[in-house]
Amino acid sequence: MTFLKTAALAAILGMTATTGIAQDVTLRFQHFVSPNSANPKYFLDPWVEKVETESNGRIKIEVYPFMQLGGKAPAQYDLIKDGVIDGGWVIPGYTPGRFPEAEAMELPFMVTKSAEEASRAAWEFTQKHLMDDFADVHLIAAHMHGPGIVHKTGDAVAKVEDFAGLKLRGPSRPATLLLDKLGAEPIGLPVPQFPEALSKGVVDGGVITWEMSPSLKLDELTDSHTDVAGDKSLYNLYFIWAMNKDSYNALPDDLKAVIDANSGLETSAMAGRAHDTGDRVGRMLMEDAGNEIATLSEVETARIVALGEEVTQDWIAEMTERGLDAVRLVEDARAAVAATRGAAVGTDG
Template sequence: MHLKEYAACAAAISMFATAGFAQEVTLRFQHFVSPASANPTYFMQPWADAIEEQSNGRIKVELYPFMQLGGSAPNQFDLIRDGAIDGGWVIPAYQPNRFPEAEALELPFMTSKSGEEASAAAWDYTQTYLMDDFADVHVIAAHMHGPGIVHKRGPAIETLEDFEGLKLRGPSRPATMLLEALGATPIGMPVPQFPEALSKGVVDGGVITWEMSPSLKLDELTDSHTDVAGDQALYNLYFIWAMNKDVYEGMPDDLRAIIDANSGMMASMWAGRAHDTGDAVGRDLMAAAGNEIATLSEAETARIAAVGAEVTQAWIAEMNDKGFDGAALVAAAQAAVADNLMQ
């Protein structure tokens, strides 16, 4: 080998070794809400910061709100699977009937009002029933939000009959099934569309969490906010925080271990806790705006829960028709919730 050729080869090897040692990885994660809302503030950004710190800067996680990298909230799973983005936040319910077993956790009065508890249950349930559904991505966390609240223009809901004729936004099939059974006209839509639908009168209100209320300007767009009595949520919503499988598997072992250390049950509970923190802030902001904050009586809550039980039975029948054991899925979701109640 000539001296010049040897020098060039040595330089190339040196550059490769240096690059191999640094192994710097940039991961682009996308979501569809304001960066000021609870999950990005109290989970996504701290999670990204933890990954960077624990990797000594060798992994950088860039967060893109409002679907800035393209696509829409309903097709987020496919964007991650196909490698259009490295990772992101997915609501499986935004693609109705694609992930039917996940709906068990979203049924009326299934979870407690603690997002952290519900998220621990979600992780357990996911390990048994949903990993096959999500085999095309790498699941980092599976979580739930806090209690779903009815937000509407005009006075607060006081009785079951007050739902009659209201056009209400719902985020999932179980939620819209419940709204319809209560006498409302349900309109399914992703959260980014909700404020415009309210402002244009397409809907009279909708169901969503306290924590999302400020970023959606529900203090201005609605007048009242109604929760049910008791410890169980009117409804809940299931999420996954996931990344592209090839990107995850292509990372060096030591960097992949850092992702793993910030995954699973701890990350799921962390994400749920973020919603709990945001719920307290959101509720206070709605009250400070002068909006009506209401809780249904125990008697009316019991009437609504009875309707919810009918919805659950209808869901079980639907699942049976699709070849699933609907009652077993409900029982499994209930068991996961019961096993993760914090004393």
């Protein structure tokens, strides 16, 4: 919860909170991964430092990894909405069906392999279609991670037929729909459960980014890592960084302005750059471990793209039946991606 110390200080000094005394605020943010993962290391930590510096120390942000303040990763949105925490990182796809419009950004081969470009597109799409969905929280950023890679025990997949019967972890509904089309047996798992499932043989592998590979010990738990050809992602995941609305609204105007200055398009792009940096580091570590690094041929990639388009058309039909303008959602997602192509400005880390 937010702790505003002004009232107590004012009482001690016999003054009210409106007499110009600096207001000290402590905000508690939570996420569900290792603090050494790319997003916390290259985005959240610098973001916290920037907010604290620009507030002249009047805002202090405490960051808790691994859901240390309680709850499971799929409950994160409600923990923020209900004020259990002041803010945090949310994967809307962890609650299938709740934020269906966001899935448009996660459809196969929707975004480029630049997480920064994808995150710029995600913010633009969010502004156009998702603000009502997230009306219960105060949105700071919307972003995507880098390209999803197939990590598995044994040899790398080389053709579509190699997916047949593989038990593969999937992070979202669009990703698991694609794995099913490929002939695999998709198993939906949040990130924290993936290593244990691998170690116990519950899954043969899964799809996740390069940047998450080291913190999940995929250099030890898997043998091969396979990407698709081309500049589009096999799959991607949509995230938001958000604050509790009451926590935000309780801030004085000048501290709201600090949060506002560190929200939006460029903050979303900053989060994307963090994942790009993490992907480079993660891939290098998998290579150093001697694991097999593979890229599917253009021919096999084209076969998967075709299956991905089937997933997209199935999704459009399903969402249209639910009353959404699914054709427009897909068109606008593709337009946002096209508009932000080449917009990456640099790297973090």
